[in-house]
Amino acid sequence: MRIAVITSKFDCSWMPDAIVFNSWQQYGTPSYWMQTFFRESSGALIHPITINSSYSQQLAASAVTWQDSKISFLRVKIVNFGPVAVNLTISASGLEASVNSARSTVTVLTSSNPLDGNSFSRPKKVAPVMSELPNAAE
Secondary structure, eight states, X not given: OOOOOOOOSSOOOOSSOSEEEOSSOEEEOHHHHHHHHHHXXXXXXXXXXXXXXXXXXXXXEEEEEEEETTEEEEEEEEXXXXXXXXXXXXXXXXXXXXXXXXXXXXXXXOOSSTTOOOOXXXXXXXXXXXXXXXXXXX
């Protein structure tokens, strides 16, 4: 049996990667973080959503609910494809459970430049940042 070993002084890389790694380190790309958002709400019920904003042409949104261990979750995902930051008020109706403002959070994945990515020197340049959402209500 013959085994051929091909070596290179460069690590193999192809686009788009979700996780980039070499022999001793790794990082997730912005695409990786987006995939984690979708994975966390698999098996969800999709709800209709309407965006009322003068920036609605640059926004895409979805709303889903799902249940895990007798706890119901609502997740609203909004993507801003435009160059301008947009403040929004989100309203949901027809939910089976009330909103728990003490456990509500917002997770933001953003960067000042839409072409930004992560690297070995800056592995968290574009990474999700979670914070409390104290204004959550019905």
